[in-house]
Amino acid sequence: MRRHEVVFQPSRVAARVESGATIAEAARTAGVPLEAPCAGAGACGKCVVQIRRGSHLETALACLARVESDLEVILPSLEMTPVQTVEAFLGAAQAPRWEGTGAEWGMALDLGTTTLVAALVNLATGRIAGRSSTLCPLVACGHDVVSRIRHARSHPRALRRMQRDLVCAVNMLSRRLGAEAGIETAAISRVVAAGNTTMQHVFLGLPVAGLGEYPYRVATLEACTMEASEVGLDVGPGALVTTFPAMSAWVGGDIVAGLVAIGADTIERPALFLDVGTNGEMVLLANGELIAASTAAGPCFEGMSIHSGMRAAEGAIQHVRIADDLVLDVVGGGSPRGLCGSGLLDLVAELRRAEIVSSRGRLAAPGSATGPAALASRLFEEDGRRRMRLDGDVLVTQGDIRQVQLAKAAIRAGVDVLAGEAAMQSAELRTVFVAGAFGTHARESSILGVGLLPDDARGKLAFVGNASLEGATRALRAKSLLDEAARIARTARVVDLAPTEAFPRAFRDAMSL
Template sequence: MDTRKTEVKQGQDLLTYLREKGHRLASPCGGKGVCGKCRVRILEGERTLNQPYPGIQGITLDEWQKGWRLACKTMMNEELVVEIPDMWNTDANILVSGDYEVTLQPCIKKIYLELPKPSIEDQTSDTDRLLRALGYGEILDLALVQSIPDIMSEHDYKVTAILHDNTVIGVEGGDTTGTLYGVAVDIGTTTIVGTLIDLNTGDEVGVYSTLNPQKSHGDDVISRIGYTIENEKGLQTLQQLVLDCFNRMFDYFEGRFNVPGRNIYHVNIAGNTVMIHLFSGMPVKNIASVPFQPAATHLPAIKAKELGLNIYPNAVISSLPMIAGYIGADTVACILATDILKKEEYSLLVDIGTNGEIALGNKDGLLACATAAGPALEGAHIQCGMGGVRGAINKIEINEDGICHSTIGDQPAIGICGSGIVDAVAQMRRTGLVDPYGRILSADEASESLPAALVTRIGQYSGKPSFTITGKEEGAANEIFITQKDIREIQLAKAAIAAGIQILMQEKQLSFNDIKKVYLAGGFGNYINHDHAMEIGLLPSELKGKIVPVGNAALTGAKMIVKSRGYMEVAERITKMTKYIELSSRWDFQEIFVENMEFPENR
């Protein structure tokens, strides 16, 4: 608690004064007295303490009587002694992650208390004794209430209270304030990535990544929705797969970084709407058909024990809000991480993955759409395709002398991932191996104009031309080639993304010159060759020089919320400022989509 004494201007409101002195009190409403966040406790000040209760947001009658006030509505017309909760003190650490600052102010905190022992003169209940010492808060969990008496008596009434905002979610014996961890997770359709965060320092302790185990029931969200419809316990099966994956992640954090699951008190997740629904066990069948409505766009705070997660039983499981059936918490997290809504200039956000989410706008608002890009750009539905794992070909160079390639981890090639596929298709088009309509030339056709080093790689697969990238004789684990169907899959994916971008620009009445930055999110967007993406028409060539890869921005947004509670309010604002465009209802989508199927002419 801050105990400094200072002089102030008479009549100035307390919030303004505290801000001037560097105290970081939350005030999302801008000091209008409607959010109830700028809470302080008046310890001395006769007139202020004797004011009648006005029924304001964020302060109950009982709290009012105990001296709790909103700083923005407290006028300093007398000498006051004010208690500022530790959660808002000036000692908050400032973390820099990427190009944004994060104030370390998690929604979970610990407070060590040495409580007065009960006596014949003080027969206060254990829970009231705890809350009285805190000066605020409530306890909503029966199991916790049942455990408190033994914890207090066994530890001589020296305990640590664990709070989620103003709710006590746990009590531990002794002083455990030094151990406080949270986890941010991006549940992707293809991969799951989690970051362990020390909430006392903001340090990112470690990262866990794995393929989404739900892939065994479908590469894309439509397939997984179908699985839940076609199988009586399909929803429970898919949910349990991802929950078991989370528990393996927690085991990894304990084994690798010596952080037991019981010391993890907050898990915040990002993911598309279907992934969030499957994680929480909400039905997804309605997302697959018109009008594509989700069960919910806001996930209530869940206790870890309700999902069988092996961390602190009352740990808070939260999610960023979602916008629509196909614009989920991952897109909101990306917008949060890129700060688009604070910029005067127009920005384009493209998350190229199994689901192609696109957002366009500036501080005045955003438009967003989802395109049926399919999983081809992540290696699925490609004959020799695979995810970005060790041994996957990730870069390819085709010239008249043949082919050079690299693999992830410099391992023998076992397949080709999305970035490698884009490289291959772009250079097959540039060399003339593929015509503007996406047709692979036969060996006879190619022999008329192409060098022998390339012609000899043209073969056949399922009765149609194919092109070999590498084989066993070149050190690969097996023959890896591009088929005619692979080319068609890429055409479908890139046409969907390009059409989505074009429609959002039409809606905003913008030209390419109006767009100042293009944020490419996701692992695929981070690793593709931008020039090659433009050569095949995946991204408009007019945007050359404006592309900014932002990596796993969905995970970044999830981490921001774990580290600082205020970002959840920013995420809520994003959902209110974003208008969703349903492409399937657009009369012009199919026409624009077909127009973008062809590859651009070679430059």
């Protein structure tokens, strides 16, 4: 079969693929990050590219457009999530120090489903020399881990390619950090990585097929340590890489790392640790035990699966309030390009308060809304579907509000079930730690306004940012914390919410806004 060359701009990276392959497949072959939350089903519209044909630019979806000749493809600029730091965790006196000797360098990794983040650490001083992030290349295989597991099972070599792409992205981060710090990557002698169970398996090249169906078989839940060269990392000779232990197939090493970051053994209990993403992972620390669960929240709080969704990058509406009209806070201060998760949460909370959205999540019909005229004038119907114009082509739809209801109901129901497992009331919680990108941008008033957490949590929320990276950094500085992580993972009690009688009932109750 004939093969054609596809050149991707602006990076000028090229790949040769067989005639009939999609542009998305060519991007994966070239190792070029391309966002495809629907895993190539043509449903999300996020993989838009431009194909240059002479002087003409043709717009197409990369997952559907076929390569029938040599092509030049222009990719959109990637939306990058800023690196979050967790300064509240560590004072200078509390910061753990490297338990080895010598001026060695280490790298901490957060293997996020959407974003990869790395920190370069001087192990002699404990100082963080720099942080860097990049889009996870596995978004080309789908936004959620279920899509990625399905992709890994689609072809005998798919997992190997996924692992290669992931490691290549990590190597790019290490080179970038080394250049900024003025060191060679060969000086890095230790790497500690944390991610959900699927991401850690892919990173190490472990089989993931069993993670995709009940009873969710894992290759290992233990921390894994091996030579970095076995993984493919471009670091020092003899350097070791360690991944965090996981609690289960769906409560992974990133959650364990987050618990290490907040000092799970020392915080006042009862407390709740919550990481809001595509999966809402939660751990209740109460009655001398750790009770963990995971819920399928969906990706709306990461700016996905919504009409004008995007991540918290330049041009994203990150906060919304209502005065006489909508007041939009846009990342970078320019014109809005879309709506990220925190902005969506703010918007729904504000529209509910203004009675533009009902308690059942119904967007008011045009002409029927009360309140400021400027606000009501934004409502319209298209093809019988209710929508609201935020700015230009940036809209919120009835379907978007429904996604918020489903996500917040899943998380709230999980929290309520865990409280029931501990035989306690939510009012007894001393602190609720909210982690992840969502925990960097979300507002307490909006979280409580939509009922994602009980009102008893008011004044108790601690937004802790990228706790996974912080936990990996702490473990890099103090190897004994990996022993603590192993104990946390081993002793936690994981509750499978799906078969419980309490979860469906709590989910139905939590659908109300």
